[in-house]
Amino acid sequence: MSTVLDQRRATPAPLQRAADTGRSGLLAVLLADARLADRRLHVLNLVAAVLGLVVGGAVLLWNGADVLTAPALALLALCVAAPAVAKRRVGEALDRSTLTIALLSAVAAVAALLLPVWLYGADVNGIVHRSAITGPMLLLLSAFGASHGLRGVLGDGPSARDFATYPVLALPVVLAVAAYGFILARVVVSGVGSFDVSLLTTAWTQQLVETSGAAKFTYTVGLLNNILGTLELIALTSLFAILPGVGAGVFMSEYPGLMAKVIDLSTTMLRAVSVFVIGATAFGVVGATSGLAAGTPISDLVRGVYTDVNGLVHPGTGSFITASAFLALLVIPIIAKLTEEGLRSIPRDLREGSVALGTSDAYGLRRLLLPWAGLNIITGLLIGAAEASGSLAVIMFIAGPGQDGVAPTNSVTSLDYALFATQYGLKPYVDTMADYRFATALLLLLLTLGLTSVAVVVRRRVARRYRGSLTAG
Amino acid sequence: MRTDGLRVAYGSKEVLRGIDLPIAKGKVTALVGPSGCGKTTLLRTLNRLTDLTSTCSVSGIVTIDGEDCMAMDPVLLRRRVGMVFQKPNVFPMSIRENVLYGVKARGNGKTEYAEILESSLRKAVIWDEVKDRLDESALALSGGQQQRVCIARTLATSPEVVLMDEPGASLDPRSTQLLEESILAIRGDFTVVIVTHDIPQAHRVSDFLAFLYDGRVVEFGETRQLFAEPREHATKEYLEGGLVTVPPVGNVAAAAVPVSA
């Protein structure tokens, strides 16, 4: 026995076998013995997959890299298949996932070669369109290939298997994060580049100046009113939405019945209504008061007022109050749903505890249920505020440059309106503010970020106050 | 308080089949019996928590000081008949707010709050443990302490009757002992109805004892009497070993009677 072992040690088996089969070179050695071959071939597999990921990424960013797609796919197919082939040689069964990945990669390689001719033609445009398909295809297959390779390298235990799924899970996340990063970087870089502190302190206005007999418009450039306007919209919208939202939530959770069903249905439908429809409705409501002159309470409330360059006051195209009232329609269902969820999450024995102390439903609601759901309500409010501040579609029908300041009955304006106006060339705004487009976007971004940070802090505070030191429920 | 011919059903399933039970004022009445015999249901009927269960239907008479409980405003009834639950259910707020929760609902004068707080925590035998941390969350307390805060919370509203549903079921021996101290401390000032599976405990704390089996009161009487010489074989078996091998004869026959009877 021992002599046999010694002998084996003296001449490594794979080499021995390679010699037997008359082959030479690394591949021959690797293919000759599955046990040794396995590991190295799996490493090769992993390398090919990583290469595929790199090429895939490059293809998405730069069309020129597209020529590498087919070779990368072919290499992936080969390297994924190699360990399986080696295993097969020593009589082990082929595993299906290996074959699937290898075959798909091979097919994809052929497709990558044929796609431009067949689908788009072989010219430059064809390649541009094509890389949008081949890039993700290569990335996806490489992710599966990497997962496969990792599993081979790490062995086939359960934890190794878990770890090996990582590339497949991570790829879409990485792509999404990269997309966010790209947008964020563009806004920050261009925004900081075009930023000017005076934007924060100056409101946009136009003046009529007479120079040598001819009247001419001059403009003061700034975003002060837009910033204040956005903040005001958020504040007023929250104000308008909180009571109906909480009330609807209480109805849905606490008073089941016809009324609750109607509310549930209407809030659900409200969620489904396009923001453009809400905006168009706002426009219609504003239009309905168009016969009224400035100074009429209804007109001032709905249309707001607007001072022209000659200092004359006109009815505007929609006040902050109108805009917020319609934005609130978007926020109410969010608050309602979250309030309902919060109330439903209250343990039954706490409700019974309250009732058993001889307290009325109203008291329980005020002292126990609503504070418990407070976290949810505040979350709803903040999510709603973020949603409202991003729902330009509602106010773009009725907003204007807003050079009159931000009293609730003034014509509405906001940061996202400024973005919209410059992007779509609305005069005279675009002539004066186009250079500050990214600065505007950056401000909007910072504002949202600020809101979110406040949300986090408030949530912590409230959580500590109502849930005590134990995390109940 | 007393019940006469009390029947309670969940849907078509009758759970209490005619309960006649006197509850002596200022005394401790213990309810014992195997799981599912209807003890919790009986307690919940006494302060109309059964109103919260839509499938639950109640018939028969329940009175407090001769007044019909079923005809009262349930909120007012519950102010007179408080309840401590099986699992401690303190509210997610400070100890102080927990104890004053029911008190504040009645709009008593603010001046009395401090006094009520201390006296009810004392009666629940937890004052010394929490007097320096009244504004901390009640959730930070141990299970045993939480249960005693629940008792204090109920006592604070000065009900006439205190219902306790296996209040010691989830507690350690030391907490159970404090709980019993508390029950003995309030005896006389409050009428107590306690459900317990702990038979020695029932022996220790109660003046009267009712043995329930399958929705009926098999035997009721003074605790000492029932332990000394039970009339029914099933009662004797249950009090000695917590088990009933031969069901009480009267009830087997009664169980066969249709629900509508």
Ligand SMILES: Nc1ncnc2c1ncn2[C@@H]1O[C@H](COP(=O)(O)OP(=O)(O)O)[C@@H](O)[C@H]1O
């Ligand atoms: N909400 C309910 N719906 C239907 N059946 C119930 C409900 N609550 C209790 N029951 C039933 O009523 C019977 C008595 O329950 P319960 O009063 O909790 O007994 P105990 O407290 O003595 O263990 C049991 O059979 C139980 O299944």
Ligand SMILES: [Mg+2]
């Ligand atoms: Mg029970």
